[in-house]
Amino acid sequence: MANSDPIPRDQAPPSDSEETNGADEISEEGEEEEDTEYEEFEEEEEELDPVRERERLKSIFRRLSTDPVHVRVHDVVIKGNTKTKDAIIEAEISDLFKKPRTVQELVAAASIANARLKQLDVFDSVSITLDAGPAELPGTTNVVIEVVEASNPLTGNVGVFSKPEARSWSLEGSLKLKNLFGHADIWDTSGAFGWDQSLEIGTGVWVPRFKSVPTPLSARAFLLSQDWLKFSSYKERLMGLNFGLLSTNNHDLSYNLTWRTLTDPTRMSSPSIRRQLGHNVLSALKYCYKIDRRDSHLRPKSGYAFSSTSQVSGLWDLRGLKFFRQEFDLRAAMPLGFWNAAFNVGLSAGAIFPLGRNFTKLSTSVPDRFFLGGHSSLVCSLGGPSSLLGFQTRGLGPNDMRRVLNLNKDEGSSVQSDCHDFVGGDLAVTAFADVSFDLPLKIFRDAGIHGHAFVCAGNLAKLSEGEIRNFSTERFLKTFRSSAGVGVILPTKFFRVEVNYCHVLKQFENDHGKNGIQFSFSSPL
Amino acid sequence: MGDSRSSGDRHLFLVARKPRFGLPTACPSCLPVYLYLKLANADFSVEFDSSFPDSDHIPYVEYGESVALNNEKGGVIELLKEEAILDLNAKHTSLAIPDLVSTKAMVSSWLYEAILYELWIAIGGDVARNIYFSDLPWPIGKILHWKKIYDVKKLLGVTKVNCEERELEIYKKANEAYEALSLKLGDQVFFFDNRPTDVDALFLGHALFVLHALPETSELRSNLLKHDNLVKYAEHLKAELQLDSTPSSTQPSSSSKDASTSSAPRRKPSSGWGAKPNPKPKKEKTEEEKKFRRRAKYFLATQLVAVLVFLSLMGVPGDSEMDDEDAVDYDEE
Numbered sequence: 001m002a003n004s005d006p007i008p009r010d011q012a013p014p015s016d017s018e019e020t021n022g023a024d025e026i027s028e029e030g031e032e033e034e035d036t037e038y039e040e041f042e043e044e045e046e047e048l049d050p051v052r053e054r055e056r057l058k059s060i061f062r063r064l065s066t067d068p069v070h071v072r073v074h075d076v077v078i079k080g081n082t083k084t085k086d087a088i089i090e091a092e093i094s095d096l097f098k099k100p101r102t103v104q105e106l107v108a109a110a111s112i113a114n115a116r117l118k119q120l121d122v123f124d125s126v127s128i129t130l131d132a133g134p135a136e137l138p139g140t141t142n143v144v145i146e147v148v149e150a151s152n153p154l155t156g157n158v159g160v161f162s163k164p165e166a167r168s169w170s171l172e173g174s175l176k177l178k179n180l181f182g183h184a185d186i187w188d189t190s191g192a193f194g195w196d197q198s199l200e201i202g203t204g205v206w207v208p209r210f211k212s213v214p215t216p217l218s219a220r221a222f223l224l225s226q227d228w229l230k231f232s233s234y235k236e237r238l239m240g241l242n243f244g245l246l247s248t249n250n251h252d253l254s255y256n257l258t259w260r261t262l263t264d265p266t267r268m269s270s271p272s273i274r275r276q277l278g279h280n281v282l283s284a285l286k287y288c289y290k291i292d293r294r295d296s297h298l299r300p301k302s303g304y305a306f307s308s309t310s311q312v313s314g315l316w317d318l319r320g321l322k323f324f325r326q327e328f329d330l331r332a333a334m335p336l337g338f339w340n341a342a343f344n345v346g347l348s349a350g351a352i353f354p355l356g357r358n359f360t361k362l363s364t365s366v367p368d369r370f371f372l373g374g375h376s377s378l379v380c381s382l383g384g385p386s387s388l389l390g391f392q393t394r395g396l397g398p399n400d401m402r403r404v405l406n407l408n409k410d411e412g413s414s415v416q417s418d419c420h421d422f423v424g425g426d427l428a429v430t431a432f433a434d435v436s437f438d439l440p441l442k443i444f445r446d447a448g449i450h451g452h453a454f455v456c457a458g459n460l461a462k463l464s465e466g467e468i469r470n471f472s473t474e475r476f477l478k479t480f481r482s483s484a485g486v487g488v489i490l491p492t493k494f495f496r497v498e499v500n501y502c503h504v505l506k507q508f509e510n511d512h513g514k515n516g517i518q519f520s521f522s523s524p525l
Numbered sequence: 526m527g528d529s530r531s532s533g534d535r536h537l538f539l540v541a542r543k544p545r546f547g548l549p550t551a552c553p554s555c556l557p558v559y560l561y562l563k564l565a566n567a568d569f570s571v572e573f574d575s576s577f578p579d580s581d582h583i584p585y586v587e588y589g590e591s592v593a594l595n596n597e598k599g600g601v602i603e604l605l606k607e608e609a610i611l612d613l614n615a616k617h618t619s620l621a622i623p624d625l626v627s628t629k630a631m632v633s634s635w636l637y638e639a640i641l642y643e644l645w646i647a648i649g650g651d652v653a654r655n656i657y658f659s660d661l662p663w664p665i666g667k668i669l670h671w672k673k674i675y676d677v678k679k680l681l682g683v684t685k686v687n688c689e690e691r692e693l694e695i696y697k698k699a700n701e702a703y704e705a706l707s708l709k710l711g712d713q714v715f716f717f718d719n720r721p722t723d724v725d726a727l728f729l730g731h732a733l734f735v736l737h738a739l740p741e742t743s744e745l746r747s748n749l750l751k752h753d754n755l756v757k758y759a760e761h762l763k764a765e766l767q768l769d770s771t772p773s774s775t776q777p778s779s780s781s782k783d784a785s786t787s788s789a790p791r792r793k794p795s796s797g798w799g800a801k802p803n804p805k806p807k808k809e810k811t812e813e814e815k816k817f818r819r820r821a822k823y824f825l826a827t828q829l830v831a832v833l834v835f836l837s838l839m840g841v842p843g844d845s846e847m848d849d850e851d852a853v854d855y856d857e858e
């Protein structure tokens with residue numbers, strides 16, 4: 001018999017309550033016999049009711065999961081939020097409970113609502129219950145959302161990571177203060193200290209929505225100091241503001257206003273770098289479109305991913321850097337059907353062009369150009385051309401000779417170690433192919449430790465300062481650097497470790513490619 | 526302009542601050558170097574830097590793979606002389622040298638301090654802003670301007686307490702220098718033996734800046750105007766060297782360089798505005814030390830990886846998937 005009413009909360013199985021409250025019954029001496037008889041009668045009934053009730057519930061659940069049981073949401077009740085504004089919670093879930101017409105759809109919507117509220121990261125727990133609607137309105141249900149706000153709004157974490165843009169790995173820590181003003185706002189302060197004495201300090205705020213803007217907004221102030229003396233003879237200091245204007249699953253739009261200073265305390269830089277030293281303002285709008293249909297971003301075995309990042313700098317004529325920068329990244333993964341193996345391929349490309357009159361003759365800023373090299377994971381990182389295993393960070397591409405010092409003019413001796421500065425390229429292309437597989441021992445498989453073999457290639461070219469006229473696709477393809485290798489990947493709770501042996505297949509004069517073992521640390525998430 | 530270099534001709538590239546006030550470069554540190562190259566009839570091109578107003582390595586002269594920076598070895602002029610690239614004093618007799626050196630010391634110290642004080646402390650910020658910060662965004666230019674004023678006050682030892690006293694002292698020394706130079710110059714075209722020296726480049730740069738860049742209310746300018754022969758000397762040489770026409774130049778970022786061999790300067794304690802101490806030269810590591818360090822790094826890394834493998838095998842990392850405990854569960858057993 002069809003029954004469109006959902007299970008009312010007040011009609012809980014009596015057997016449960018009986019089971020929990022049976023021990024609390026008190027019997028007196030005077031009424032012991034009657035009580036005993038009454039109890040015996042009740043016990044008989046209790047023995048029959050649980051079975052009947054269980055059967056009844058089973059049939060109801062069977063119906064609910066298979067047949068379309070029509071229901072309408074009458075009201076959404078929010079409980080437990082003492083600090084968080086009702087409007088914030090309602091805004092996250094309001095669109096979900098208008099459409100469902102059946103219990104199945106309602107349960108699915110409740111699942112999504114649960115996930116959305118947990119994503120706010122300001123609640124310790126979220127529970128959603130479907131309660132019976134008013135008696136006078138049959139076929140309706142009330143959705144009760146009960147949240148438990150974070151008991152400790154202050155959280156912190158520490159980790160060790162290596163990033164494509166950094167010279168080596170860094171120790172990072174952050175503190176978060178959640179829900180300070182009840183708008184599910186998250187305030188965070190973070191710091192990162194690199195092995196190469198790079199330093200980053202930042203503080204910011206993130207809100208899931210602000211007034212009429214339905215997407216998350218963020219604002220961040222940061223100070224970053226980075227040392228590129230060994231590779232490009234300059235130190236970089238950045239100070240600025242970053243505003244996240246639009247952030248959804250696929251789209252990200254942000255604005256960055258940065259004061260950048262390049263210095264060379266060693267005074268050994270090449271002429272190209274020497275001319276880039278000084279102060280600059282970066283006023284840039286950055287749009288990123290990302291779609292990741294891979295089954296895992298740490299060890300993908302099927303699916304594809306694509307990202308496109310566009311950056312325009314030189315907004316509002318702040319006398320800053322003017323350029324347009326574009327990156328593409330395409331990945332694909334397919335299972336091989338044995339040893340849990342998967343084949344991953346990737347292709348990345350990027351280009352930067354100065355903006356302005358006679359732009360082909362203008363120069364681009366060195367820090368905004370593309371650099372290849374380093375130890376970051378080929379498979380995990382999705383963000384433009386950067387990694388080329390087997391080569392040192394910033395270890396290939398256009399370079400300029402550093403200053404020569406004559407220690408003793410008479411004897412003619414001179415000092416020049418690491419005599420080239422890598423100045424980056426305006427055009428970058430990288431590609432890789434990777435096969436991952438389980439290791440023979442079960443203990444490794446259970447721990448997620450797996451092996452991989454890879455081959456990768458990449459190249460950089462200069463296009464600015466008139467060099468675009470000399471660019472030749474044939475020569476660009478002929479001068480591709482490449483490397484191959486094998487390695488082991490160890491995922492741990494704190495970070496993901498890659499230990500690779502790399503063999504450089506092709507490199508050119510002044511490149512810093514080296515055969516040997518490399519380590520890489522990245523985020524486990 | 527980015528004239529190509531030829532290793533034989535030793536074409537020089539001077540990077541200085543931009544021209545203004547009818548001067549080929551408006552910066553009082555860059556102008557003497559420019560004039561020195563002009564007086565030496567050197568083959569050089571000028572490039573302008575407008576993004577690093579607080580640097581102390583500008584002006585600099587590039588020759589081949591080497592470069593003469595302002596904050597090394599007493600400055601660009603001293604370095605060019607030492608490397609025998611350009612030496613205006615070479616043809617002067619040894620008898621003139623002591624006089625030349627003491628005159629140069631007076632110009633380089635007393636008049637240099639007077640220019641610093643006048644430009645950054647005495648007169649308003651317009652002149653300095655036009656020379657150094659006009660190409661930068663206003664907030665950055667302002668911050669750098671304040672920083673420079675602070676640095677100059679520290680260099681000159683000017684505080685709120687002794688401001689007036691220091692001012693009087695600086696102007697007094699400048700006046701004494703003008704009088705001495707005026708007497709030394711007389712009716713000559715140049716200060717020494719009617720041939721240009723580095724003293725001429727230094728004082729000419731100072732005089733042209735004071736006469737053309739500083740406002741009429743400047744006390745330093747008023748003091749210089751009292752010495753007619755010095756003013757005539759400056760104007761005469763300005764016309765002779767054709768400094769009125771702005772030199773053709775390129776911004777540093779659009780030039781391209783070809784490598785060529787050349788001698789390079791030895792390092793000495795630096796001088797100049799905001800001079801920073803020389804970085805200590807890195808100790809040359811022997812091959813054995815490098816090898817030992819590399820092996821030590823590999824050893825430490827291997828130990829770390831072993832610990833991580835042990836921790837991983839002892840505890841499998843949990844999934845990061847969302848808990849589903851609050852969803853309604855229909856699969857009742």
